[in-house]
Amino acid sequence: EVQLVESGGGLIQPGGSLRLSCAASGFSVSRNYMSWVRQAPGKGLEWLSVIYRGNNTYYADSVKSRFTISRDNSNNMVYLQVNSLRAEDTAVYYCASTPDYCSGASCYAFQYWGLGTLVTVSS
Amino acid sequence: QTVVTQEPSLTVSPGGTVTLTCASSTGAVTSASYANWIQQKPGQAPRALIYSTTNKHSWTPARFSGSLLGGKAALTLSGVQPEDEADYYCLLYSGDAQTWVFGGGTKLTVL
Numbered sequence: 001e002v003q004l005v006e007s008g009g010g011l012i013q014p015g016g017s018l019r020l021s022c023a024a025s026g027f028s029v030s031r032n033y034m035s036w037v038r039q040a041p042g043k044g045l046e047w048l049s050v051i052y053r054g055n056n057t058y059y060a061d062s063v064k065s066r067f068t069i070s071r072d073n074s075n076n077m078v079y080l081q082v083n084s085l086r087a088e089d090t091a092v093y094y095c096a097s098t099p100d101y102c103s104g105a106s107c108y109a110f111q112y113w114g115l116g117t118l119v120t121v122s123s
Numbered sequence: 124q125t126v127v128t129q130e131p132s133l134t135v136s137p138g139g140t141v142t143l144t145c146a147s148s149t150g151a152v153t154s155a156s157y158a159n160w161i162q163q164k165p166g167q168a169p170r171a172l173i174y175s176t177t178n179k180h181s182w183t184p185a186r187f188s189g190s191l192l193g194g195k196a197a198l199t200l201s202g203v204q205p206e207d208e209a210d211y212y213c214l215l216y217s218g219d220a221q222t223w224v225f226g227g228g229t230k231l232t233v234l
Binding site: 056 | 124157159161163168169170171174175178180210212214216220221222223224225226227228
């Protein structure tokens with residue numbers, strides 16, 4: 001069974017940094033396209049970043065200079081380093097992935113989602 | 124920066140049919156937009172329904188279908204059930220930048 005579990009959220013002061021983690025089970029993160037998505041309280045979903053099989057990474061313009069996505073294949077983890085945090089970064093952060101061994105159209109599927117980790121930026 | 128627009132809210136009667144749409148500020152939505160439709164109920168994580176415009180996941184009920192309609196991506200629910208009341212988000216791919224953009228979501232009420 002595929003499972004994604006996010007962790008690393010919490011209360012952080014403005015200007016601070018966090019590293020969010022996404023632990024995958026039931027498949028290998030190295031074979032899949034892994035994304036981060038967030039949702040501010042009472043707001044919609046916002047796509048943040050993706051890391052592809054070949055380690056290419058892409059970001060939404062809103063976070064490009066402050067967020068970094070990475071992957072640890074040996075531990076089957078994906079990370080999101082979030083720096084220079086602002087109040088508007090307060091959100092639940094979700095990890096999402098394509099289906100295992102995706103090919104063609106399925107490589108554009110946000111198939112599996114974690115339950116999210118809450119980041120609160122406040123002094 | 125691409126803006127993706129959805130109807131803010133729609134209401135449908137049980138057993139009825141409703142179509143949600145998803146438009147892009149950059150022009151017509153095509154198959155190369157690889158539209159995804161995501162369902163989210165209050166207090167729950169998002170759940171995938173449709174990918175690459177028309178493809179269903181193994182758990183997607185048959186009453187949900189995806190299509191392209193008049194230059195937009197569309198999600199049609201036929202024979203709506205009370206449990207379909209939820210927020211629905213479309214997600215479009217921008218091949219130029221290799222990034223994705225969510226629409227603002229449609230709150231579907233079954234009444």
